[in-house]
Amino acid sequence: MDPPRIYVQRTLALIKPDAFDKREEIEDIILKSGFIVLQRRKLQLSPEQCSDFYADQYGKIFFPNLTAFMSSGPIIALTLARENAIAHWKTLIGPVLSNKTRETHPECLRAKYGTSELQNALHGSESFRAAEREIKFIFPNSVIEPFPSKGATEEYLSKHVNPTLLRGLTELCKHKPLNPCVTFGPNPSISHISQICLYF
Incomplete structure (x- = not known):
């Protein structure tokens, strides 16, 4: 029988402006959920930086509102690590907030701290490639090395x-x-x- 494989991943978490006042509470939940915080940064993005960060959303109807909201106040950026970090973080924050989210995912962080689909409190990387790009964007001096096979x-x-x-x-x-x-x-x-x- 093969030994269990532990795949350590990194992902980017953002505590958005609408949840900034709850940052300590959210960070406590993150740690209790088995994540290690590798990097932490408080910052405020400009509208231009938000446009670059969310470049994959460019052209969508909500894009101007998204960049305006994300540049409206300070955020907390965290590089998180654990086994299958991307999937675990996405599960913890839950789906993009909608009218049904509080019914279907009442325990998720977006249901608890978010107020709308736009102001949904938290961001999580969608994929491994997205995580690499986003971590490098927020933490430009970080070195992201692949774990050896x-x-x-x-x-x-x-x-x-x-x-x-x-x-x-x-x-x-x-x-x-x-x-x-x-x-x-x-x-x-x-x-x-x-x-x-x-x-x-």
């Missing part, structure tokens, strides 16, 4: 870590020193191994 990880361990472990443990077995840290001090790889062995 199982094959790449095994190759790195086999090529770089295992040989060092083998050399260090072989030397320990040969010499059996009373104080490995002192005996093998000048050799960094062996010294590190000996410290690990002493720890266990």
